[in-house]
Amino acid sequence: MRKFWLIFAQSVTISLAALFVAQLFHPSLLSNLGKQDGQVIIQQAEKAATASNPSSYSNAAKKAMPAVVNIFTSKKVSRNANPLLDDPLFRHFFGDPQENQPQAENSLGSGVIVSTQGFILTNHHVIEMADEIEIALADGRTFPARVVGTDPESDVAVLKVEANKLSAITFAADKPNIGDVVLAIGNPFGVGQTVTQGIVSALGRNHLGINTFENFIQTDASINPGNSGGALIDTSGNLVGINSAIYSRSGGSLGIGFAIPASIAKQVMEQIVKQGGVTRGWIGIEAQDITPDLAESFKLKSTRGSLIAGIVRNSPAERAGLKPGDILLAINDNEVTDSSAMLNLIAALQPEEQATLKIARNLEETKVLVTIGRRPKPQVARE
Numbered sequence: 001m002r003k004f005w006l007i008f009a010q011s012v013t014i015s016l017a018a019l020f021v022a023q024l025f026h027p028s029l030l031s032n033l034g035k036q037d038g039q040v041i042i043q044q045a046e047k048a049a050t051a052s053n054p055s056s057y058s059n060a061a062k063k064a065m066p067a068v069v070n071i072f073t074s075k076k077v078s079r080n081a082n083p084l085l086d087d088p089l090f091r092h093f094f095g096d097p098q099e100n101q102p103q104a105e106n107s108l109g110s111g112v113i114v115s116t117q118g119f120i121l122t123n124h125h126v127i128e129m130a131d132e133i134e135i136a137l138a139d140g141r142t143f144p145a146r147v148v149g150t151d152p153e154s155d156v157a158v159l160k161v162e163a164n165k166l167s168a169i170t171f172a173a174d175k176p177n178i179g180d181v182v183l184a185i186g187n188p189f190g191v192g193q194t195v196t197q198g199i200v201s202a203l204g205r206n207h208l209g210i211n212t213f214e215n216f217i218q219t220d221a222s223i224n225p226g227n228s229g230g231a232l233i234d235t236s237g238n239l240v241g242i243n244s245a246i247y248s249r250s251g252g253s254l255g256i257g258f259a260i261p262a263s264i265a266k267q268v269m270e271q272i273v274k275q276g277g278v279t280r281g282w283i284g285i286e287a288q289d290i291t292p293d294l295a296e297s298f299k300l301k302s303t304r305g306s307l308i309a310g311i312v313r314n315s316p317a318e319r320a321g322l323k324p325g326d327i328l329l330a331i332n333d334n335e336v337t338d339s340s341a342m343l344n345l346i347a348a349l350q351p352e353e354q355a356t357l358k359i360a361r362n363l364e365e366t367k368v369l370v371t372i373g374r375r376p377k378p379q380v381a382r383e
Helices: 002-025 027-031 058-067 088-094 262-275 292-297 316-320 339-347
Strands: 068-077 103-113 119-122 132-136 142-144 146-151 156-160 181-186 194-205 216-219 231-233 239-246 257-261 285-289 306-311 327-331 354-361 364-371
Touching: 058 068, 058 181, 058 231, 103 181, 103 239, 119 262, 146 262, 156 262, 181 239, 216 239, 239 262, 257 262, 285 339, 306 316, 306 339, 316 364, 327 339
Parallel strands: none
Antiparallel strands: 068 103, 068 132, 103 119, 119 156, 132 142, 146 156, 181 194, 181 231, 194 216, 216 257, 231 239, 239 257, 285 306, 306 327, 327 354, 354 364
């Protein structure tokens, strides 16, 4: 009996030692256990780490580059019939243009492998209206990709490829700070995978007119056409953003690029994979920022808040008694600084949930209870 307990104790000790070694050197093996279907398995950095050699970011680039892919899309278009094309004299001199024969319209962009399951994050505008999508890995392999789902309002799209031995990027554990060094990886102008370096220039950029929901990281790391959907990484090679847009009058980089924060892209991706789309709260109001002139007109002490300029008929806002001219000051005790903040606060609420809105009406503050609705899908496709 004593021998049996000795063997049992040794077995438990060896098992615990094996688990400790696995957790120490291969934490992803244990983190993948117990995952349910419909869930994306991603790698998350445990804590921020500083580069061992600040004069070189080679290790960070080598870590992330295999997870960044080139995306090639094609769209079949037909020539519009022209009355001249039916003219025999025209056809005699100019030949038959085969106006009904579809032609391929090609475009390119970048994407980031976020899971060894084959999920890829990119921009909605990279794959919008595409009939065929092909991705090229850093090792030269190419695969067809299918669209899992897209969210035009945040410009995020999720693709899926059926492939083995994929290198997935690791998500940064910490949010970036202004002044942090970042690297942008993508396929600018189709020249091939390229790494550029810069810093985080600003955070929380909005009112740019790029997306409905904007909360961009601004960076001076060179981002050019073809970089869209690529990775913005920190000096440890972890993902901090998805490159999305540039400010440019010439078509090239002017040192002002914008990336979707990785945390937001991850939230959108998880909803798309789990339920096929993104669910956001909605109350049905048209709002605008309060300018100094409006503040003076409404006798407000500051420009903080959002002016309700219109109410959608039969919307939650109308049913709650909100009126044009009301000033929205807070939502569930969260201060509304401007119309963009208001939009994000409402979008974060769940449909059928009740929210308390603090408003100013006729120079008096009051609270209104509103039942949140489901935000309708955008009707007009992005051009």
